[in-house]
Amino acid sequence: MSAAQLRHANQLEIIRSEEKDRYMISLLSQQLDELYTKLFGLDHFHIYQSYLHRLSELLYFLTTTLLGRQTIGEEYVCLIQYDPAKKQIPSLFHRVSMVFLRVFGDLISKYLLSSLIIRPLAEEYFHPKLSSQTLELLLNFVLTFVERTHKLFFYLTGSYYDLSKTLTGIRYLIYTRSTAESTSIENKLTRTMKILCLCLCSQHLVESYHQLKQIAVSISQHRQELTRANDNKEKKIISDDSTSATIVSVQCPLCYEPADSNVALVPECGHVFCWQCIHTWVAENQTCPLCKTNTMQSRIIHLINY
Template sequence: MINNVNNNSSQSSSQHHQTENIINRSPISRSERNYQNTHQQQQQQHQQQQQQQVFRNRNNSNIYPTYADQPDIVRASQKDDYYKKLFEDQCFEIFTRLTGPRFMMNRQQESKLLSNSLYFLLTTMIGSQTLGEEYCNLRQIKDSSFSVPSLLDRSRLYIFNLLAPYLIRKSLPRLFQKYPKLYHLKEYFPNLERLHLALFYFNGSYFNFSKRLSNIRYIFNRKVDQKRPKYHILGVLIIIQLLVQLVFYLKDKYQSYISSKNLEFTSEINNNNNQSSSSSSPTSQSSSNNDSKITTSSPGTCTLCLENRTNTTSTECGHLFCWNCITEWCNNKPECPLCRRPISVRSLIPIYNYQ
């Protein structure tokens, strides 16, 4: 009995000590937890600040990859164009041997698309570098996340770089034939490409439209010097050239507008003179019939020189002019003086025995 009482007392005392320890430890564990939570939050904030700092200074750092400059991108593009041309010629020769020269004569664009697609598939599509990129130690990255482009990004680049231009070239002639008024938009495409090239020379971001639409840029695979040559002067020259072309374009439009107004004014004067001469004497109806026969048999008036037409020539749109007048006009401005439809000297039609 005495032993049992002693054991019970010892157990109760041990339980009392355990409860005291638990009570004493509980505030310490809470403080430790609070300290750990605050420490983790501070570490996360510090890591985020470091990542933001790396993202901001990656162009000015020698440790992290830097964006490629204009000279290296242009050199890589020229190198790729050289190898693409060799591969295109070899593919065209193989296709010609397989299908015959007559079949391939009108399918050069399809052969070029197929050869460039094979080159793209064997390099960029599988995640490898092209020959030009290897030559200049460049690597494609996603500009928004600074990571390797995914398969979807590379597929989008293929569509914008190869497939879409081919479809546009094939559909434009039909579109212009259906809507002739849109034909003048064709002359703006080269200027738009040159403007994009000037922007590339200024900031060095996207060399062509496909890279811009896919949001893909180049970085270096090697350590580079901070002081590298830029192509800003080329961008300035292109902008100056485009401005000069714009001035001449506006000048030509203004002159054509003035000439059209003069033609309308002279045609109104001629119509008024004809009406006044026809209504001047009512007794000359019989003679006017004879005169109308004479005037219909005689050549009409050229709207360019305002004289009787000599060597009457017709355009594709059906307007008549002198041969010398319309050829000189076409050499300076390849469009019809009246309806502004695009024409050329080759398309002019001389008219003989015209009444």
């Protein structure tokens, strides 16, 4: 007879629970999107869609975690939230903190990083007047680097999948029966996760290198623009007999900033956006923000010398 016991959930069990929760949140988000379009139409819908997704995520955890219940994903895998410091179910304060950080943590971290760290350091060591595009690239690099590094530690240790749970110290327990077969599967899983972690680490380094290269290009281009502006002492005037290259600004419909050097094209419909804006949008929606034509990240085209 095998002995029943509580143990910490492994990586696959936590991922299955998270995937189920994300699926349920996406269904709730779709319902809120349809409700908004029926009430207010499609005007400015792309501006408020991200807020509707946060609202759906907040409502989902409000009716589950904050009420002391399992989420659908946790119930599906039979996971139990656990506070290892006090060796008990997380308190209401811990659960409220975890949900708040999960829903609004990225906004808080963006504001703090941008205003207190990235902007002062960038202006001191790179240039006194960096473009908003360069600052956005620096901010996204730092956030992405932290998130990917955290995921690597999760695949390696299986402790915390989400940063909100890391900061609040909430782990998962699962009730199982220990057998020789389950022990063997656990050992194989550990080896597999180490291999996966090695692959993800290589991918992480390559993508970080490309992001840093893009930041360096953006800084260089902005320095050249500021140098030309100082030499001319006036605003640039586009004329037919100008000997310099003509620069036509393209305004991104999402952030309303010029996308001179990072223009991205959605090939299915021909609309153009900032490279970072359209990638962030398509990662969540897989549609064009303007006409809702289906697309995906791999099909977006980076326009050079547009």
